[in-house]
Amino acid sequence: MNASSTMTYSQFTLRHCLTTLAMVSVFASSTWADDAKIHSYVTRYCVECHGSDTTEADLDLSGLSGTANIQVLFATYDQSALHNMPPDYAQQPTSRERTEFLRSLDETLKSKGHDRTRQPGYGNLIEHAELFTEPTVRRAATPARIWRLDVDSFIERARAATANEKLFYDNRNNAKPVSFPYQTPDHTFLDYANVHAFDSSTTEMLLLEADLVVDQFMSRQWKRYVRQSQGDDQALWSAVFTTITGQPPEPSQLEALLALHAQSKQDLGETVADRLTVKAILLRPNVLFRFELGAGEPDKLGRRYLSPTEAATALGYAVDVAGPDSNLMQSLSRVDLDDRQQLRAILRPYVEREAMRARLLRFAHEYFEYPRAQEVFKDADMHAYQPQRLVQDADQFILRIIDEDHDVLRQWLTSSNYYVHGMFNYTGTKISPIRKLNGYKDYHRNYNLPPSDVHKYPEWVAMPSSQRAGILTHPAWLLAFSDNEKNQAIQRGRWVTTKLLGGMVPDAPVEVDARLPEDESLTLREKMHVTQAQQCIHCHRHMDPLGLPFEQYDLFGQFRTQEKSKPVVTTGELWGSKVSGPIPYVTQLAESRQVKQVFLRHLFRFFTGRNETLDDAPTLIDMETAYDDSAGSLKATVLSLLTSDSFLYRTDDTSTVKSP
């Protein structure tokens, strides 16, 4: 930056980036056909209000096909994809027209270097109806990729290699390695394949944290390997390599490793050489990343199956955070991936295992987001606020329905059979084991249970069906979307919009001072009147009416009938109709086919680590069929996904899948 320059820092950054983009210029171009489609659609559905003569909202879209204004392209895409535009009262495009328009806009954005629909948080921009419409040709596949190991998978690998189950374990703190941070945006699944890698900062952390693993390996395992190899260096390093990577080394890999050991031994001595060679294996890309490139001859659509090892790895991590076991590796080495029936037979026992139960619980954690309750700070120590115990209760609620595996989504959204920790009325360190097992004094209040109904030990409680129905009325979920002083009705509504209805709400513009009035005499609903302002309501109509029914509960998740000495108002709006309160509201959601489909889209994202594309329609259709045919079995649905083309095929690029 020039010292005499007076441009702003952001200007500098922008200019620097634009220069670089011009230099990079590797992006594809949009076609004349795309421009023509955009022009035709805009002329028909947009320019009446946003033309050169009638620039509503100060927006002229007549030149959209040739515009260089990225923000206008984004805004048009978002408003069209979310069906905000054209407005309800205007002539509506057909689903196909809208899809084609969005596809062309997407191509234009990609040609300018903005590929948003692949990014976490933007999956809902893909036209929902088209995702559940059988295409002319089934061409689902995932682009060839490498996928950074999830932090929990790395921990499992490190524990297995060192035979130390306590490695990276600290019961007071989250002691997970910081070199594997999640960089996905808020409210999205954490482990997305196209997001994570190791940059300078995380690589530095990795070097430090790898020392912990190597220390443990050398102190606990090294002597055993040395003894078993009986002085044969090749056997020694081959065994160490196999343990840490899960694969025996190729001859060239072993050769490089032996050379590293020999050279460093000569220079620094054997002890140092042993250690650094182990560390070198641990930091290999093939240990830190899952490789999913595909192998063999492509089919007529240009898709290749995962190699047997890749398939075992991909499937192994899908069903178990620790990755594939040796049986799965062996089975997959023999199976023909065309034989989906046999593949399902191999995988069926795995989806019944405890490890898969944990995977599905993690899905529920990231989908419903209720563990966030533990991060919500409340100053008031009222009702012995114990969010972590409420989250544990919610976990049991989720797991029981996973175990029953029947009508899973509906049960998650409507069951009033809650697991509740026990309660006791004592304090003191001597009884801490009891305290750990049970709740705290006044713990029952979060559930509105009379003290006489909460006993010493945890138990299942049938909650009044007029008060509680499913996870969205569970104190853990309610607390997760609350803050120190109030409920977060807007965030709750946003959750429903994105996670159940398949919509999207853009982030609040940075310059907006998104704060509610502080008048303590007003209820939250009354305070939220500020969102009715013209510049706010466009987005808030997709959130506020969908979150306000949960005002039935206070900021500790307690059912209430009064707020600020007034009867609490719990009305909201769903699909243009009024809902009277949370129970009929969640019941209506649970009965919706669209909600089920949106749920399946999220299940897809969790297990594939990417957003769905229109090419994935057959996979989603099959998942829905599997779900319906199995009376709502989540495991059957996941099995359908794991044996789908989307999961097993790889292509060089999604946009280059060939026509048959």
Added chain:
Amino acid sequence: MNQPLQARRKFLKSLSLGLGGATYLAPMLGNLALAAEGVERKSPRFLFVLEGNGLPPAQLHPRNLPFVVREDRKQLAVHPLDADQLPTSLKPVEKYTNRMVVMQGINGEVCGGGHSTSHGALGAYNTRDGKVIHDATIDNVLGRHANTVFDHVVLGISAQDRDVVFNCSATGPGQSAATFCSPEAAYKRIFGPIAASNTTREQTYLLDYLKDDIRVARSSLPAAEKGKLDLYLDAYENIQVRNQRVKQLASTKKVELTEPSDRFGSELPEDRLDAHFELATQTLVAGLTDVVTIASGVGFRHFNIQFSKLASQSKHPMGHAVIGGDKTAIAEAEAIRAYHFQLIARTMDRLAAIPEGNGTMLDNTVIVYLSDAADKHHTQCLEWPYVLLGGSPGLKLDGRYIVYPARENPGWRTVNTIHNSLLHAAGLPADSFGHLMAGVADDVQKGPLEELIV
């Protein structure tokens, strides 16, 4: 432009798209390739000291002046600071009264509020309870401009027993810089190449092997995925270049290396903070970086530190008690703050003893003290107290107490202007840093503070 760089940038770009639409391109290799030693200083060093849990304006207020509450501040007021009248918190730096400016009343509402503004304190933006990092923070921007071995170094203490946390400093959108909470780990990272010669040789073998291995793996990838491994490869190359630079520096300039004391491994926050200040001072003196940030209990969950030598309770209940006017809690909070200034004074003493140009290192070092929670435990950032100490040819740090008027009064200014002033002092005369508030005039939030710049 070579292929790896292209792919890496494309991958970085794709990341930033998912995180808010802005673009961040790491300026890593360029910085490392340039040397700054031996060149006449054009910009000062910076030591940012952030202390969590709010900084009540009264704790910086001179005893000889009537305290005016925010609502009643209608115009700019500037007073000379009198060493004898400094409040308890500032007593340890009284001998530097004439090299200090205390600022009250700067508006920080653009940063939101809560228990902490997290990265917003140094970024001048609202992180929405620490969830969103919009862009690089001021310490990183100043640091990477300096072209030193380390762009900037971030040290800190946290209530959570972790070696590294991510709480206050950022290198770009969504990219938090690591705050090293273990003085031992930080020492190893910074001075490892000098302190133990074998460490570097060992690392050379390791990194050379890994670089070869990454190149082989990279060759099998489709173009779209190469960027991930290029980033990994770049990281190792950066570390190697940096280690070489540290060694080179040590061979051309006498780097006085003090062995880590017991405090480096202590569990007491007081000791760890002491060790971090020692490390910060050594790093600045060695010329390995021009910018160090020390984050003392910054960010939600990190701030509830128990200073067991200085206070009877941890900082969260203490914050509540301070709001409630509890005299014991206020006294303990002031004692903790004074301890921070005692460590600042020690750093200033050290820098003042080292000749540089026509003066000392202190003439070219600016210490910026603030709280990430602005003025109180639950802040709305309606006012943001700051203390600036040290020296810089571009800044007037001359013993003044400056009180800015409250919002909407003539002359009110926002925190952006402090960042702008620091950028001016560093030879980066930006008019605007961070986010701007809608509907607020440019002269309130753009440009540097006239009262500060020369």
